[in-house]
Amino acid sequence: MTTHLRNYGPRVPTLQSESARADQVENSAGGFGFAVDDWQRLQRFLILGTEGGTYYVGQHQITKDNADSVARCIAADGKRVVDTIVEVSNAGRAAKNDYALFAYAMCLSASDVDTRRYAGRPENFNRVVRIGTHLLHLAAYMEQFRGWGRLARTVVGQWFTSKSPSDLALQAVKYYSRDDWSLRDLLRLAHPQAILDDGGIAQLLAWIAGQREPLEQQSLPIIEGFHAIHTAVNDTHAARIITDYQLPREAVPTERLNSREVWQALLPHMPMNALVRSLGKLTAVGVLAPYNRENVASVAERLQNRVALRGARVHPIAMLSALRVYGQGHGERGKLTWHPTAAIVDALDAGFYDSFGVVQPTNKNIVIGLDVSGSMVGTPLAGVPGLDARMGAAAMALVTAKTEPSARVSVMAFSTTPVLVSFSPRQRLDDVIKETEDIPFGSTDCAMPMLWAEATGLHDIDAFIIYTDSETWAGNIHPFQVLNDYRRRHVPNAKLVVVGMASNGFTIADPNDGGMLDVVGFDTATPEIISAFVRGEV
Numbered sequence: 035m036t037t038h039l040r041n042y043g044p045r046v047p048t049l050q051s052e053s054a055r056a057d058q059v060e061n062s063a064g065g066f067g068f069a070v071d072d073w074q075r076l077q078r079f080l081i082l083g084t085e086g087g088t089y090y091v092g093q094h095q096i097t098k099d100n101a102d103s104v105a106r107c108i109a110a111d112g113k114r115v116v117d118t119i120v121e122v123s124n125a126g127r128a129a130k131n132d133y134a135l136f137a138y139a140m141c142l143s144a145s146d147v148d149t150r151r152y153a154g155r156p157e158n159f160n161r162v163v164r165i166g167t168h169l170l171h172l173a174a175y176m177e178q179f180r181g182w183g184r185l186a187r188t189v190v191g192q193w194f195t196s197k198s199p200s201d202l203a204l205q206a207v208k209y210y211s212r213d214d215w216s217l218r219d220l221l222r223l224a225h226p227q228a229i230l231d232d233g234g235i236a237q238l239l240a241w242i243a244g245q246r247e248p249l250e251q252q253s254l255p256i257i258e259g260f261h262a263i264h265t266a267v268n269d270t271h272a273a274r275i276i277t278d279y280q281l282p283r284e285a286v287p288t289e290r291l292n293s294r295e296v297w298q299a300l301l302p303h304m305p306m307n308a309l310v311r312s313l314g315k316l317t318a319v320g321v322l323a324p325y326n327r328e329n330v331a332s333v334a335e336r337l338q339n340r341v342a343l344r345g346a347r348v349h350p351i352a353m354l355s356a357l358r359v360y361g362q363g364h365g366e367r368g369k370l371t372w373h374p375t376a377a378i379v380d381a382l383d384a385g386f387y388d389s390f391g392v393v394q395p396t397n398k399n400i401v402i403g404l405d406v407s408g409s410m411v412g413t414p415l416a417g418v419p420g421l422d423a424r425m426g427a428a429a430m431a432l433v434t435a436k437t438e439p440s441a442r443v444s445v446m447a448f449s450t451t452p453v454l455v456s457f458s459p460r461q462r463l464d465d466v467i468k469e470t471e472d473i474p475f476g477s478t479d480c481a482m483p484m485l486w487a488e489a490t491g492l493h494d495i496d497a498f499i500i501y502t503d504s505e506t507w508a509g510n511i512h513p514f515q516v517l518n519d520y521r522r523r524h525v526p527n528a529k530l531v532v533v534g535m536a537s538n539g540f541t542i543a544d545p546n547d548g549g550m551l552d553v554v555g556f557d558t559a560t561p562e563i564i565s566a567f568v569r570g571e572v
Contacts, residue, residue, distance in 0.1 A: 047511035050479070054512045061540040063409065063478065065507025070534075070541050074552060075103040076115065076137070080122045081557045082416050082537040083133040100537060104137050112149025116141050116158055124161040126347030127558045129416040131162070135172045138162050142186050143179035154189040156196060166209030166217060169193060173220055174213035182223060191224035194242075199235050203254045206242050208284040217242050260285050273299035283308060294319045301329065306346035309336065310356045313382075314365060318372040334381035340388040350389045351556055354429050354463070355418045357382040361464050366419040383462045386429070393437045393561040396568040398496035400443050402431045402457075403483030405502035405535075406475050407449040413503055413536045416556065423535035426556055427501030428470040429463055430533065433561050434499065444492060447473050448482035450508050477508035480542045484516040493524040497568040501555060503536035513542040514550070521549075531564050 048054035050065045058066040070078070079100040107115045115137065121127075123134040141153035152158065163169050169190070176182060194202060210217055221243045238254060259279025264287060266272035272290045275281065276299040283291070283300055290296045297312075297319050304312065313333075316322040321329055336342060343353075361379050364371045404427045415421040435443050436459045445457045453473050457466060483498050498517065506513065513530075521528050532543040535555040543550040551567045553560050566572045 047515060050481070050507050050509040050512055054515060057546075059540070061505050061507070062538065063505040063507045065478070065505065066512070067504050067506060067540045067542050068545055069539055070552060071545070072103045072106045072110070073114075073118075074541075075100065075537075075539055076107050076118060077122070077557070078534055078537045078554050079104065080119065080133050080137060081128045081554045082535075083128075083130060084417075084537050099539065101136075101140070103539075104140055108141060108144050108146070108149055112141060112144055112146050113152050116149065116153050120158050120161050125558070126344070126349060129349040129351035129418065129556065131164075131168055132171055134162055135168060136175050139172055139175035139179055142189075143176065143181075150183070150185055154185045156189065156192050159189050160193065160196060163193060166205035167212050169220060170209060170212035170215045170217070173215040173223075187224050190220055194221065194224070194239065195235065199238055199254060200256070202235065202242075203238055203256045204282070206238070207256055207260050208282050210242075218244060255279050256281065256285075263287065263290075266290070269293040269295045272296055276300055277302075283312070291315075292319065294321060297321045298329075301333075306336065306342055306348050307352065309333065310348060310352055313356060313360050313378060314370060314372050317360075317375055317378070318370055322375055322378060323373075324375050324377075330375055330377050334377045337378070337381040337385040338388060340391070343385060343389045344391060348385075348389050349556075350386055350429075350558060351416050351418055351421070351426070353382060353386040353389050354426070355421055357386060357464055358420055358425070358467070379464075380462075383464070386463055387433060387436060390433060390558055390561050393433065394565050394569070395437050395439070396497070396565050397439065398442065398568050399492075399494050400434070400438060400568070401483050401487050401492065401495050401498050402434060402443065402445045403480075403486075403498060403500040403502075404428060404431055404445065404447040404455065404470060405449070405478060405480065405500065406447045406453075406470060406473050407478035407505075408475050409478060409503050409505040410535065411475055415535070423503055423555070424470060424475075425467050427533070427535055428467050430555060430561070431499075431501060432457060432461070432463060432466050434564070435459060437561070437565070444487075446483060446486055448479065448486070449474075449476040450479050450482075451476070452482050452486040478502070478506045479509035480504065480506035481509045481511050481513040481516045484513065484520050485511075488516075488520060488523075495520075495525060495528060497529040497531060499531045499533065499564060499568075500542070501533045501535055502542065503538065504532065504534065504540040504542050505536075505538075506542055514544045514547070517550075529568060531567060533560065533564070 053066045059069045061067050084097045084100055119134050119137050123131055141149055144150050163172055256279055259275055259281050263272055263275045266275055273295040280303045297316055298321050361374055363374050406424050410424040411422055413423040415423055415426040435457045440459055445455045447453045447455050480502055483500055487495050517530050530550045532541050532552045533555045541552045543552040553563055
C-alpha cells in the first residue's frame with residue numbers, strides 16, 4: 035500500500051541535499067547527515083566489516099577509512115580499543131572474527147608500547163585468537179603493519195603452550211595452514227626451542243614443526259587417526275576411522291567427501307558452526323534426506339537449541355545465510371545442488387531468532403522503517419555472499435515484530451515512497467525477505483517513516499526504528515527535523531533508533547539528542563539494546 039504524503043515539518047524545511055546544521059557532514063550519496071564518532075565507527079567495523087564496500091563507496095576506501103579510524107582510537111586510548119575488540123570477539127557479536135583480528139594486529143603493532151603490551155597479555159590475546167585459523171589470519175594481518183617484534187613472537191609462543199595437548203592436536207589437524215601461513219611457520223617465528231621444556235607437548239610441537247611420522251602409540255589419538263585415514267582403503271574404512279578417532283571434516287581427504295558413509299560418521303560430533311555450513315552437502319549425499327528421519331530430527335533439534343547456538347557463537351548472519359542458501363537448493367559458488375528438507379528449513383528459521391538470545395518486549399507503539407533504496411541493495415552484508423543490507427534489515431525487523439504485540443508494531447518500507455509491509459509473527463523469515471525483495475527500490479529519503487506515520491494518522495508512536503545505511507539525500511526535509519516536529523505535534527518523548535547496516539561514517543541520528551540512538555546492525559546485542567532504549571532503561 036502506498037500513501038501520498040503532505041509536507042509535514044518545519045515551516046522552512048531543509049533539503050537533505052543541503053546542510054541543515056553546522057555539525058552535519060556530507061555523506062557518500064551527496065546528502066547531509068551526522069558523522070558517527072571514531073568509537074562508533076570502531077564498533078561498526080568490528081561487527082559489519084567492509085567487504086564489498088557500499089553502493090557509493092568501494093571496499094578499498096572504506097577499509098582505509100576504518101583503519102584510519104581504528105588508528106585514531108588507538109592513539110586516543112589503546113587499552114579501550116583492546117577491551118572493545120576482546121568484548122566483541124569473545125561474545126560472538128560479529129559474524130566474522132576477521133575484523134577483530136585486523137584491529138588486534140594494529141594494536142599489537144601500535145607505536146605506543148603500553149597498547150602493545152596490553153594487547154600482548156595472554157588473557158586478552160587468547161580471547162580473540164581462540165583457534166588456529168584465527169592465529170593464521172592474524173599472522174597475515176601483522177605483515178601489513180610493523181611485522182613481528184619480540185612481544186608478538188612471545189605471545190604467539192604462549193598460544194601454543196597454553197593449550198592442552200589434545201586441544202592443540204585438534205587445532206593442528208583442522209587448521210594447519212591458511213592465508214599463506216602455516217602453524218609450522220609460526221612455531222619457527224616464535225622460536226619453539228624456547229618452549230619445548232614441557233614434555234607433555236614437546237612431541238606435538240615437533241610434529242607441527244615438520245615431523246610427519248606418527249607419534250608414540252596412543253599419545254594423541256587424533257594425530258594417530260589423521261595418519262590412519264590417509265591410508266584408508268575405501269569409504270567404509272574411512273568412516274570407521276572417523277568414528278573411532280572423532281576426526282573433524284578438515285582431516286578427511288578430499289576424495290572421501292562425496293561419500294554418504296563418511297558424512298554420516300562425521301555428523302554425530304560435528305561442531306555447530308560446521309553443521310550450519312554443511313547442511314547442503316549433508317542433504318545432497320542423503321544424510322539429511324527426508325526419509326532419514328532420525329538424522330533430520332536430531333539436526334533440527336540442534337539448530338533450535340538456544341544454549342548450544344550461543345555457546346558455539348553461531349551468529350545470526352550465519353543462520354540467515356544458511357537459511358537462504360539451503361532453501362534455494364544450491365550454493366552461491368560451485369555446482370553442488372540438493373532438494374531442501376522442510377524440517378531443516380523450519381529449524382533454521384527458528385534458530386535464527388534463538389541465535390540473538392532473549393529479547394524483552396517493550397509493549398510500546400513502534401514504527402519500523404526498512405530502507406529498501408538502491409544503496410541498500412548494493413551493500414553486501416558483512417561480506418556474506420548472497421546477502422545484502424536490505425535482506426538483513428528485513429530479517430532484523432522481524433526479530434522485533436515477533437517480540438512485540440503485533441497490534442503495537444507497524445512495518446513500512448521506503449525509498450522515496452512508502453510501502454506498508456504486512457509482517458506477521460507467524461511468517462517465515464525467507465518469506466519476509468522475498469516480500470521486501472519484490473518492493474521497487476529507488477533513491478533514499480530517511481525522513482519517510484515519520485512522514486508516513488503523520489500522514490496515516492499514527493499519532494501515538496513511541497519509537498521509530500529505522501534500518502538504513504544513512505546514505506539519505508532525496509528528501510525535502512531532514513529526518514531529525516521531521517522527528518522534532520512529530521514530537522511537538524504528538525508524542526513529546528518519541529524516540530528514534532537508527533540501525534546502521536553499513537560500516538560507513540554516517541548516521542541520521544542527532545548525536546546531541548538523548549532521544550536518538552545509533553546502533554550497529556546484526557550485532558547480536560542490538561535487539562535487546564533497542565528494547566532497553568525504547569523502554570527507557572538506557
